[in-house]
Amino acid sequence: xxxxxxxxxxxxxxxxxxxxxxxxxxxxxxxxxxxxxxxxxxxxxxxxxxxxxxxxxxxxxxxxxxxxxxxxxxxxxxxxxxxxxxxxxxxxxxxxxxxxxxxxxxxxxxxxxxxxxxxxxxxxxxxxxxxxxxxxxxxxxxxxxxxxxxxxxxxxxxxxxxxxxxxxxxxxxxxxxxxxxxxxxxxxxxxxxxxxxxxxxxxxxxxxxxxxxxxxxxxxxxxxxxxxxxxxxxxxxxxxxxxxxxxxxxxxxxxxxxx
Amino acid sequence: xxxxxxxxxxxxxxxxxxxxxxxxxxxxxxxxxxxxxxxxxxxxxxxxxxxxxxxxxxxxxxxxxxxxxxxxxxxxxxxxxxxxxxxxxxxxxxxxxxxxxxxxxxxxxxxxxxxxxxxxxxxxxxxxxxxxxxxxxxxxxxxxxxxxxxxxxxxxxxxxxxxxxxxxxxxxxxxxxxxxxxxxxxxxxxxxxxxxxxxxxxxxxxxxxxxxxxxxxxxxxxxxxxxxxxxxxxxxxxxxxxxxxxxxxxxxxxxxxx
Numbered sequence: 001x002x003x004x005x006x007x008x009x010x011x012x013x014x015x016x017x018x019x020x021x022x023x024x025x026x027x028x029x030x031x032x033x034x035x036x037x038x039x040x041x042x043x044x045x046x047x048x049x050x051x052x053x054x055x056x057x058x059x060x061x062x063x064x065x066x067x068x069x070x071x072x073x074x075x076x077x078x079x080x081x082x083x084x085x086x087x088x089x090x091x092x093x094x095x096x097x098x099x100x101x102x103x104x105x106x107x108x109x110x111x112x113x114x115x116x117x118x119x120x121x122x123x124x125x126x127x128x129x130x131x132x133x134x135x136x137x138x139x140x141x142x143x144x145x146x147x148x149x150x151x152x153x154x155x156x157x158x159x160x161x162x163x164x165x166x167x168x169x170x171x172x173x174x175x176x177x178x179x180x181x182x183x184x185x186x187x188x189x190x191x192x193x194x195x196x197x198x199x200x201x202x203x204x205x206x207x208x209x210x211x212x213x214x215x216x217x218x219x220x221x222x223x224x225x226x227x228x229x230x231x232x233x234x235x236x237x238x239x240x241x242x243x244x245x246x247x248x249x250x251x252x253x254x255x256x257x258x259x
Numbered sequence: 260x261x262x263x264x265x266x267x268x269x270x271x272x273x274x275x276x277x278x279x280x281x282x283x284x285x286x287x288x289x290x291x292x293x294x295x296x297x298x299x300x301x302x303x304x305x306x307x308x309x310x311x312x313x314x315x316x317x318x319x320x321x322x323x324x325x326x327x328x329x330x331x332x333x334x335x336x337x338x339x340x341x342x343x344x345x346x347x348x349x350x351x352x353x354x355x356x357x358x359x360x361x362x363x364x365x366x367x368x369x370x371x372x373x374x375x376x377x378x379x380x381x382x383x384x385x386x387x388x389x390x391x392x393x394x395x396x397x398x399x400x401x402x403x404x405x406x407x408x409x410x411x412x413x414x415x416x417x418x419x420x421x422x423x424x425x426x427x428x429x430x431x432x433x434x435x436x437x438x439x440x441x442x443x444x445x446x447x448x449x450x451x452x453x454x455x456x457x458x459x460x461x462x463x464x465x466x467x468x469x470x471x472x473x474x475x476x477x478x479x480x481x482x483x484x485x486x487x488x489x490x491x492x493x494x495x496x497x498x499x500x501x502x503x504x505x506x507x508x509x510x511x512x513x514x515x516x517x
Contacts (some may be wrong), residue, residue: 057421060418092423092424092425095420095423096423098421100417100421105416107418107436108418108419109437110436119422120419120422120423120424122426123425123432124422125423169422172422172423189471
């Protein structure tokens with residue numbers, strides 16, 4: 001499996017079937033995600049866009065196809081190592097390189113904000129507590145929440161929780177950030193603060209895959225837009241092409257409804 | 260039915276009830292402790308991911324097979340299967356049958372040391388009683404523990420795993436600290452249930468409260484009065500206990516609103 005240097009994730013013919021193929025949540029998705037891409041995935045609900053995103057770090061195990069991330073097919077149970085021997089693939093090693101942000105934040109309620117952020121760097125990467133906390137404070141500072149480090153998630157607003165969730169993922173220094181409808185569970189007045197953080201990340205060159213209903217964000221920040229429906233990738237292009245000159249009839253219909 | 264003279268006669272044997280109380284409490288406490296340890300092992304067995312035939316479900320390219328007998332075989336977890344069979348058998352059969360099998364069959368040919376705990380509890384009857392009660396409540400408690408673990412929102416596991424935490428790390432740092440809050444109150448309630456259920460051990464001659472009733476009946480030819488006393492003793496034991504548990508349950512859930 002060859003990949004170009006600038007391809008970070010290469011998805012080939014990705015399938016996710018339920019009920020022995022009766023329901024096709026993903027029906028053969030093929031796409032390359034390049035380094036530095038801000039790829040926005042749009043589509044009606046039930047189109048499989050969240051399933052697609054969640055397959056990228058194997059939160060969902062695909063039924064078929066492959067995902068080559070950083071040169072390794074992570075859908076395999078076994079991979080060939082440098083000596084050509086078959087070894088068991090440890091998905092945890094690859095997941096730490098992919099940050100994920102969820103619709104419902106999923107902060108750990110029994111830990112302070114600081115512990116939420118430093119847990120994985122300390123336990124997974126073996127970073128010292130001091131270094132992890134220093135890095136966490138830096139990141140919290142960037143999203144304007146350094147003063148809430150000692151608070152518990154319950155004491156934060158939705159927008160603050162989501163910014164912490166983004167920081168928690170960033171603390172692992174991932175190569176790509178996956179956003180699963182990060183603003184869908186937020187009150188309208190808090191959407192902006194989360195999108196600002198994401199916009200900032202994009203400007204810094206972070207590779208991002210974003211499933212969202214925020215068309216304004218897709219148009220402004222995304223460099224590639226994917227339109228999905230019924231588990232298929234129906235159209236792909238730049239924001240100008242997708243929003244300015246949509247070709248697919250389903251996409252035209254979708255845009256008429258949401259814009 | 261009840262007579263003052265009857266109560267007076269019964270009162271002469273009140274020491275038997277005091278002994279019965281000590282016996283019931285030690286029986287229940289030991290049952291909860293051993294039952295909990297057993298339950299923890301059973302719950303971990305049921306939630307384990309040990310699949311010895313896993314390799315049957317992987318094709319030549321290293322991908323997982325989804326259907327067919329090979330896939331079913333690859334998903335088979337014998338450890339979980341054994342625990343499930345244990346739990347279902349103990350939950351689906353009467354306590355009395357279990358007690359008799361353990362006392363008469365399992366311990367039937369074992370000669371246990373015949374010393375007396377606290378100077379009166381016959382160990383050779385007490386131990387099989389504890390074993391039977393613990394094996395039974397272990398089955399129920401394991402379901403409580405399993406439910407407590409599974410009640411934690413799946414998003415917690417997803418968040419932890421997406422950060423690269425292993426399944427074991429996820430259990431240790433994320434799931435168990437949150438699940439323990441849900442698990443402790445039902446375990447305390449199980450203690451109350453065991454206090455009541457332990458009365459069944461009277462049938463194998465463990466000198467708990469019902470045994471005191473039986474002895475008093477034999478000596479005084481009165482049945483109503485000893486039973487009333489036993490009822491009062493049981494009630495005084497379980498009612499305050501459950502109230503105390505309910506109080507702590509309320510306090511624990513207070514900081515829980517997310």
